[in-house]
Amino acid sequence: MIHLLRLADIKRLAIKSSEVVNSSRVNSWISASMRHNIEELNLSLRWKAQPVLPCHLFTCQSLVALKLYMNWSLKVPSLTHFSNLKTLELSHVTFSDDNSTQHLFSSCPVLQELALVKCGWKNLKTLMICIPTLKRLTIEDEDLWMQDALSCVTKIYAANLIHLCCISYLVVDFRLYDLSSLVDASIGLYYNPSAEDVTPQVLGLLSGVVNVKKLSIASYTLEVENLLDRLPTFYNLTHFELNLEFYGLCLGDLMVLLEKSPKLEFLNFEKGFDHGNKDGYTSGRVPSCFKSSLKTVRIADFEEDDAEMLFIMFLLRNATVLERGQMGERKRQRDDSVHPHSSENIELSEEQNVGEGNDIISSLPENVLHHILSFLSTKDAIRSSVLSTKWKYLWTSIANIDLKETYHLAGEKEDGSFLDFVERVLLLHDASDIKSLTLSSYQLVDSSRVNSWISASIRHNIKELHLSLHWKTQPVLPCCLFTCQSLVVLKLSIMDWALKVPCSTQFWNLKTLELSHVTFSDDNSTQHLFSSCPVLQELALLNCGWETITICIPSLKSLTLMNEYELPDVLSCVTKIYAANLIHLDCSCCLIVDFHLYDLSSLVEASICLYDHLPERDVTPRVLGLLTGISNIKKLMITSQTLEGFNPSVEDFWMLRRVPSCFASSLKTVCIVDFDKNPVEMHFIRFLLKNATVLERLTLRSYSQDMKQQQQKVSSQLNKLPRASKSCVIELTTT
Amino acid sequence: MASSIENNNEKLTLKSSDGEEFLVEKHVALQSTLLQNMLDSDCSSADVIPLPKIDARTLALVLGYCKKHADASSSKQGELNSFDSEFLKDMDMGALFNLVLAANFMEIKGLLDIAAQKIADTIKDKPHQEVREIFHVENDYTPEEEAAVREENRWAFEGFP
Numbered sequence A: 001m002i003h004l005l006r007l008a009d010i011k012r013l014a015i016k017s018s019e020v021v022n023s024s025r026v027n028s029w030i031s032a033s034m035r036h037n038i039e040e041l042n043l044s045l046r047w048k049a050q051p052v053l054p055c056h057l058f059t060c061q062s063l064v065a066l067k068l069y070m071n072w073s074l075k076v077p078s079l080t081h082f083s084n085l086k087t088l089e090l091s092h093v094t095f096s097d098d099n100s101t102q103h104l105f106s107s108c109p110v111l112q113e114l115a116l117v118k119c120g121w122k123n124l125k126t127l128m129i130c131i132p133t134l135k136r137l138t139i140e141d142e143d144l145w146m147q148d149a150l151s152c153v154t155k156i157y158a159a160n161l162i163h164l165c166c167i168s169y170l171v172v173d174f175r176l177y178d179l180s181s182l183v184d185a186s187i188g189l190y191y192n193p194s195a196e197d198v199t200p201q202v203l204g205l206l207s208g209v210v211n212v213k214k215l216s217i218a219s220y221t222l223e224v225e226n227l228l229d230r231l232p233t234f235y236n237l238t239h240f241e242l243n244l245e246f247y248g249l250c251l252g253d254l255m256v257l258l259e260k261s262p263k264l265e266f267l268n269f270e271k272g273f274d275h276g277n278k279d280g281y282t283s284g285r286v287p288s289c290f291k292s293s294l295k296t297v298r299i300a301d302f303e304e305d306d307a308e309m310l311f312i313m314f315l316l317r318n319a320t321v322l323e324r325g326q327m328g329e330r331k332r333q334r335d336d337s338v339h340p341h342s343s344e345n346i347e348l349s350e351e352q353n354v355g356e357g358n359d360i361i362s363s364l365p366e367n368v369l370h371h372i373l374s375f376l377s378t379k380d381a382i383r384s385s386v387l388s389t390k391w392k393y394l395w396t397s398i399a400n401i402d403l404k405e406t407y408h409l410a411g412e413k414e415d416g417s418f419l420d421f422v423e424r425v426l427l428l429h430d431a432s433d434i435k436s437l438t439l440s441s442y443q444l445v446d447s448s449r450v451n452s453w454i455s456a457s458i459r460h461n462i463k464e465l466h467l468s469l470h471w472k473t474q475p476v477l478p479c480c481l482f483t484c485q486s487l488v489v490l491k492l493s494i495m496d497w498a499l500k501v502p503c504s505t506q507f508w509n510l511k512t513l514e515l516s517h518v519t520f521s522d523d524n525s526t527q528h529l530f531s532s533c534p535v536l537q538e539l540a541l542l543n544c545g546w547e548t549i550t551i552c553i554p555s556l557k558s559l560t561l562m563n564e565y566e567l568p569d570v571l572s573c574v575t576k577i578y579a580a581n582l583i584h585l586d587c588s589c590c591l592i593v594d595f596h597l598y599d600l601s602s603l604v605e606a607s608i609c610l611y612d613h614l615p616e617r618d619v620t621p622r623v624l625g626l627l628t629g630i631s632n633i634k635k636l637m638i639t640s641q642t643l644e645g646f647n648p649s650v651e652d653f654w655m656l657r658r659v660p661s662c663f664a665s666s667l668k669t670v671c672i673v674d675f676d677k678n679p680v681e682m683h684f685i686r687f688l689l690k691n692a693t694v695l696e697r698l699t700l701r702s703y704s705q706d707m708k709q710q711q712q713k714v715s716s717q718l719n720k721l722p723r724a725s726k727s728c729v730i731e732l733t734t735t
Numbered sequence B: 001m002a003s004s005i006e007n008n009n010e011k012l013t014l015k016s017s018d019g020e021e022f023l024v025e026k027h028v029a030l031q032s033t034l035l036q037n038m039l040d041s042d043c044s045s046a047d048v049i050p051l052p053k054i055d056a057r058t059l060a061l062v063l064g065y066c067k068k069h070a071d072a073s074s075s076k077q078g079e080l081n082s083f084d085s086e087f088l089k090d091m092d093m094g095a096l097f098n099l100v101l102a103a104n105f106m107e108i109k110g111l112l113d114i115a116a117q118k119i120a121d122t123i124k125d126k127p128h129q130e131v132r133e134i135f136h137v138e139n140d141y142t143p144e145e146e147a148a149v150r151e152e153n154r155w156a157f158e159g160f161p
Helices: A023-036 A055-059 A098-106 A197-207 A221-223 A251-259 A288-292 A306-318 A366-373 A377-384 A417-428 A446-461 A521-533 A620-629 A640-646 A650-655 A662-663 A677-689 A705-709 A712-720 B002-009 B035-040 B056-071 B072-088 B093-106 B111-125 B128-135 B143-152
Strands: A014-020 A040-047 A065-069 A087-091 A115-118 A127-132 A134-143 A152-157 A163-167 A174-175 A183-191 A216-217 A241-243 A267-268 A296-299 A325-329 A402-403 A435-445 A464-471 A487-495 A512-516 A538-542 A548-552 A558-563 A573-578 A582-588 A593-598 A606-611 A635-638 A669-673 A697-702 A729-734 B011-015 B021-025 B049-050
Touching: A014 A023, A023 A040, A023 A055, A134 A669, A163 A174, A174 A197, A183 A197, A183 A221, A216 A221, A251 A288, A251 A306, A267 A417, A288 A306, A296 A306, A306 A325, A306 B128, A366 B093, A366 B111, A377 A402, A377 B111, A377 B128, A377 B143, A402 A417, A417 A435, A417 A446, A417 B128, A446 A464, A521 A548, A558 A573, A582 A593, A593 A620, A606 A640, A635 A640, A640 A729, A662 A677, A662 B128, A669 A677, A677 A697, A705 A712, A712 A729, B021 B056, B035 B093, B056 B072, B056 B093, B056 B111, B093 B111
Parallel strands: A014 A040, A040 A065, A065 A087, A087 A115, A115 A134, A127 A152, A134 A163, A152 A174, A163 A183, A183 A216, A216 A241, A241 A267, A267 A296, A296 A325, A402 A435, A435 A464, A464 A487, A487 A512, A512 A538, A538 A558, A548 A573, A558 A582, A573 A593, A582 A606, A606 A635, A669 A697, A697 A729, B011 B049
Antiparallel strands: B011 B021
């Protein structure tokens, strides 16, 4: 076709083909086009071999724009001079060395636009773009990371550059010099999250474009660690755009970013917010541009999700010079009468949001605010004090006070401030009752100080008191505690000090008593304590020390005894229990405790875990004694360790000749947890299935991975075992 | 007891602040301690009872809650619990605040509890700056005063910015 054109000039020639061509053929086309004074040449071809483009192309005077797409290296002849070339675009071109690229650029004296799209830079150590005439520079190489990830330093000297677009993978290290004319920049830097710190590179590039008026940036670029706070201030920036979904940053980060743009007028979320971004503000800072310059905010693809609404609320409240809010919805139409908006932009003005912008919560009646605070933890409630002056002392009404000291590492200094704080909270409490008070501290405290707290709580009709403190010396608790009428629950942990019980003790309404790490000096004092609790229902003694204790509490329903340690010099803690109404018994003790149970006729369930640190001791009588005492219960949970005292020989286990009578009359459900199909288990299961005639359900729970994989197989195996009960269901669950 | 069964079909009229009238069965209205006291003191169920603080939208919600709780038998506690949790789900803050005010005014303890709990859940574990944003609380502390309040209550701010 070119040959047919005899006379007229060819202004523009674009050839795009996916066929493989050879150099000579393409060269003939190029030569022909040049004879016709070609101005714009656009070749997108697949060369068969390394192309050697005709020399006269590189000295062509008519050429104004050259666009080349070739998957080969660009050979630049030494005699190159594009005297009129204003636009050069190279795609997928490989550069052979640093010198050839510098030679190419320096041969373009009037070049205004340069685009390097997905070019191969692997042979380059430094790409020097020193083009004083350049006005627009585009570098796109997002595929580069696929290649050998060598770092290439790109130095850009372009005093007249106006537009910069940089979409790059961060193996490229950009150094920008003298971009004083730059007006707008579009930046998207990819990086490998596992790679080393890229903050300096991102910071370097962004610092180089600090004078721009318009900045469009992909938000992931800003997700680089420790970047935001170190960003320079963009004093000239008036237009700012996030050109990918605003996702990985929280709104607080956005505020930090906006704070760096004091003259911002237009803020654009080009792709909206990502739906998943639910983060709120981590900072209450209002960027200064909100008050002085920000006039328009646009959110494309507005979906009205939490993050967007939070941002809009924040914006409307704080942006005093805002003129337009454009919320564009692209994808969906919806019928929403409250927030009507269409695919067209809608305008939001502050007047439309009156009511939403008011401080509604602070205007609630005080009793409602107290009620709301009552549903918060003590920490959250006290933190509300900083919201505004109205809230400063609202929390002092909270009925449940739970103050636990944060554990300090050994090196940290304990300054006693926590104890002062406890005092402050109790002193400030308003006239209302304190329902529960929990105090837990690792610091050594004085008796007198604790006693003032206890007295204060009693003045507020305390119902539940929970103290876990380290007394400096033997505590003498105030008498008023031991006669407190309001107290229903008392939990004390006094770090192995003795509990001194005054003679006047009378806990009129105490239903729950839990004592941990308390030493009982003698049996009389404990008997006195227990007999002073006429309605006590729950008693727990956790890691307490005694030689003889008599628990005679007719009202008691639940008793928990836990002793993890042996006491030095004590061989036996005689424990006598009289509790005719006891329903639940939980014993988890070392066998130093010698139980004597009397009249537990009401007992329904027991959980027994006895163990012995000294195996040579014969403890069988003790275990037998306890089990005999609870022989009429309905539910028993027992650790096999407890039964080891009986030492059944392995042979006995394997023989299993006798069939227990419950197998034939009552046993309906058997559950084996942590089933791993070992021979003993299988032997027992065979025996059970063969003999248990009324069995309804056998549940096996397994935690082993193997079992999970062959669950089906094992299930069918189990189902094939002969069984006496036809209706029995075997259930195997794996987790 | 007998009289309350007899009166089961009795209805009374409630009027919202924006003038809308609601006809309510008496046993539903009795969920409100305020209405209960009014009826006890002066049994004027024929009259229209004005509720000047509650708009029609809120009152409709309140009465929906009361009806569910009045009609459900005590054995269906589980059903009521799931109704309660669904009731406030997705409700915007404005509606929730109207509801909490209405429950407080009409003295409907169950409704007041779940609405207050819902507001508390919004505050829970959040830094105070965020709570201020959510509820538009105007911070009238000077920076020095705010720092002082934080310092006085330092324990509560451990782990918060």
